[in-house]
Amino acid sequence: MPRWLKWGTLALLQLSFALLLSWRTVDADLWGHIQYGQDWISSGSLPETATHTFTTPDHPWINHENLFELAVACGQRWFGGYGLMIGKCLLGLLLLNFIGWRLQLRGLSGLAATASLLPVAAGLAEYWQIRPQLFSFILFTALLWLFEFSTRSPHTLRRLWLAIPLLVVWTNSHGGVLAGICVFIAFITLHLLQQCLLTRSVPWQPLITGTLLCLAAAGTLFVNPYGAALPRWYAVSLSAPRPEVSEWAGLLEGGPAALVFATLATLTAAGLLLSDRRRDPLETALLLIIAAQPLGHIRHLPFFAIAFGFWMPTHLLAAWQRFAPAGNPKPATLHGTAAVLLKVELAALITGMLAAVVVAQGRFGVPRNEYPVNAIEFMHRNNLHGRLVVTFDWAQYALAALAPHTTVSFDGRYDTCYPMQIVDWHFDLLFGPDYQRRYRVPESGPVSQQQALDFGNPNLVLLNRQADQPAVRYLRQHSDWQLVYQDGLACLFRHRTSRESDPQDLHPCTTDVMPSGIAPWPAFPDREGRRAFLHQRSTDLVSYQTANHTPSGGRSSR
Numbered sequence: 001m002p003r004w005l006k007w008g009t010l011a012l013l014q015l016s017f018a019l020l021l022s023w024r025t026v027d028a029d030l031w032g033h034i035q036y037g038q039d040w041i042s043s044g045s046l047p048e049t050a051t052h053t054f055t056t057p058d059h060p061w062i063n064h065e066n067l068f069e070l071a072v073a074c075g076q077r078w079f080g081g082y083g084l085m086i087g088k089c090l091l092g093l094l095l096l097n098f099i100g101w102r103l104q105l106r107g108l109s110g111l112a113a114t115a116s117l118l119p120v121a122a123g124l125a126e127y128w129q130i131r132p133q134l135f136s137f138i139l140f141t142a143l144l145w146l147f148e149f150s151t152r153s154p155h156t157l158r159r160l161w162l163a164i165p166l167l168v169v170w171t172n173s174h175g176g177v178l179a180g181i182c183v184f185i186a187f188i189t190l191h192l193l194q195q196c197l198l199t200r201s202v203p204w205q206p207l208i209t210g211t212l213l214c215l216a217a218a219g220t221l222f223v224n225p226y227g228a229a230l231p232r233w234y235a236v237s238l239s240a241p242r243p244e245v246s247e248w249a250g251l252l253e254g255g256p257a258a259l260v261f262a263t264l265a266t267l268t269a270a271g272l273l274l275s276d277r278r279r280d281p282l283e284t285a286l287l288l289i290i291a292a293q294p295l296g297h298i299r300h301l302p303f304f305a306i307a308f309g310f311w312m313p314t315h316l317l318a319a320w321q322r323f324a325p326a327g328n329p330k331p332a333t334l335h336g337t338a339a340v341l342l343k344v345e346l347a348a349l350i351t352g353m354l355a356a357v358v359v360a361q362g363r364f365g366v367p368r369n370e371y372p373v374n375a376i377e378f379m380h381r382n383n384l385h386g387r388l389v390v391t392f393d394w395a396q397y398a399l400a401a402l403a404p405h406t407t408v409s410f411d412g413r414y415d416t417c418y419p420m421q422i423v424d425w426h427f428d429l430l431f432g433p434d435y436q437r438r439y440r441v442p443e444s445g446p447v448s449q450q451q452a453l454d455f456g457n458p459n460l461v462l463l464n465r466q467a468d469q470p471a472v473r474y475l476r477q478h479s480d481w482q483l484v485y486q487d488g489l490a491c492l493f494r495h496r497t498s499r500e501s502d503p504q505d506l507h508p509c510t511t512d513v514m515p516s517g518i519a520p521w522p523a524f525p526d527r528e529g530r531r532a533f534l535h536q537r538s539t540d541l542v543s544y545q546t547a548n549h550t551p552s553g554g555r556s557s558r
Contacts, residue, residue, distance in 0.1 A: 005342070012346070012350055013114045019353060021092035022085075023085045023088075023360055023361055023364045024129075025367060025370060027129045027130060028393040028394070029412045032395075032396030033132070034073050034522075034533050035533050037068075037070045037073025038073045038533040040066070041073055046225055048060065048061065050413075052399040053410070054408070055422050056417070059419060061413070064174065065175075066173075066225070068134070068173045077530055077531060080521075086361060088130050088134065091134065092124060092128050096117050098145075099117060100114050106314050116313035116316065117313075123308070127299065133176060135169075135170065135173035136174045136180070139176075143166065147187055147286075151191075157206055157209045160187075163217070164213075164217065164220060168223045178238075183286065183290065184213075185214045185217060186286060188210045188213055189210075192206060192207060192210050240420075241439045243438060253298070260305075261294050264308050267308070270316065272315060274319035274323070275316070275319045283311045287308070290304050291304045366522065368515035368516060368517050369488075369514055374515045375487070376523070376524075378492065381525075384484070384494065385406040386459040387457060387459055388460045389453065390409070391462065391463050400524070401525065403535050406460075409452065421441070424441060425452040430468045430470070432449060432471070432474070433449070449474045459495045463475070463492075480495060480497070481495060481496065484508045485508065487513060488512055488513050489514060
């Protein structure tokens with residue numbers, strides 16, 4: 001293959017990766033992650049109880065994503081939103097090319113290694129957003145590399161002690177550390193089992209070392225600011241299903257991600273069955289264990305994609321070579337008009353792909369037809385603030401955009417800082433009494449849409465007209481609530497006895513037109529740029545929340 005064709009094809013593949021990993025939309029929790037990290041930086045200490053909420057400001061907050069939130073808060077201050085998005089894409093390219101480098105060490109050519117990572121990039125794409133999961137994917141990749149590094153030495157288990165500090169970092173970055181610990185323990189168990197079968201005896205010294213490693217890995221869950229409270233929270237939280245959260249669904253409800261899983265699974269089966277290379281029993285068993293995880297929770301798909309990238313391309317290449325035509329025909333030479341036309345076509349493809357990546361990155365912002373940007377701007381213009389009940393997917397945008405003068409009833413932190421009763425009452429309002437796909441704790445009592453409107457004395461409710469139709473119907477018919485703003489996406493209601501502003505002074509604004517366009521990140525009505533999240537020191541915020549907190553569950557007179 002001519003050098004220009006090889007390098008052109010590599011460039012086209014890299015741009016394909018970049019397009020898959022580029023910005024698609026803003027994650028609903030990104031505002032919150034940055035805000036919590038910024039609060040930590042501003043106050044100089046981690047908050048011990050829930051922030052930006054009026055329902056449970058005294059409830060302990062077990063935050064398992066502190067390091068990620070600190071990282072994105074610093075990224076926002078140093079590089080801004082565009083910098084975060086470009087950095088996310090570059091980080092994905094770095095991960096893929098690291099795997100490609102490992103494949104080249106296993107004997108694949110640079111072109112073959114890069115091309116084999118296309119399904120890996122597709123597996124990452126759906127979940128490669130600025131979320132704590134990024135740390136899980138990166139640290140999982142480091143863990144698999146450590147497995148390879150360890151198995152090249154007769155002192156495999158001794159080298160695995162390097163994983164313990166990695167797991168400590170992971171514990172304080174994202175809950176995916178539980179999957180990492182399970183994979184780590186599975187690797188040690190399979191390694192010891194393999195040694196027993198090879199030696200036909202029990203290797204006591206490695207067994208003791210392996211047991212200590214497993215205990216140390218589990219013990220990393222306790223190396224965090226909350227001590228035993230974090231693993232205790234994991235035990236309670238993971239024991240309950242979360243049918244309200246779509247990304248925690250199983251494979252059959254995974255949408256397009258299910259097709260990516262099917263592709264990876266088919267390629268894995270083909271590689272294992274058709275390859276004539278030696279199949280490492282430990283790698284194969286571990287890959288199958290990891291591949292089974294997306295069946296229960298499709299959000300584990302990137303772990304399978306990364307493991308596939310580490311261990312399957314060599315077998316797929318062997319299978320291809322096994323069934324490729326025999327012989328080594330002399331490659332056709334390209335010259336004259338054919339070479340010129342191919343160069344033009346390749347240049348056009350590269351130019352088009354590069355333009356697509358630039359457009360995808362350049363469109364970064366907050367879509368007005370996905371987030372209530374117009375409604376938030378209306379609230380700011382009319383000085384509407386206080387205690388806000390807001391639909392789940394918009395809560396962290398609202399708490400960051402309207403802080404410190406507005407707090408929310410419930411947000412995407414879920415049960416890290418909210419009791420399950422608050423969670424249940426919130427979804428009772430959104431879904432209504434006829435919604436069947438629910439899990440509720442007995443302490444929450446009967447399903448009631450009113451409970452979320454009473455607890456903590458809220459004075460504003462912001463809903464999604466399409467997703468929250470039961471709640472919108474309920475508020476429209478409620479004598480205590482007035483519709484003050486409506487567009488094609490959002491509805492804003494205000495309690496009629498609210499003291500925050502006289503109802504006579506406010507002119508409702510209602511339309512059925514769907515907002516359009518993309519607002520510049522972070523779409524705050526009064527702040528912009530890299531320092532947009534520096535609204536107030538967290539100590540002042542806590543003082544404001546305490547002064548405006550209604551401890552009683554019922555509605556007080558205003």
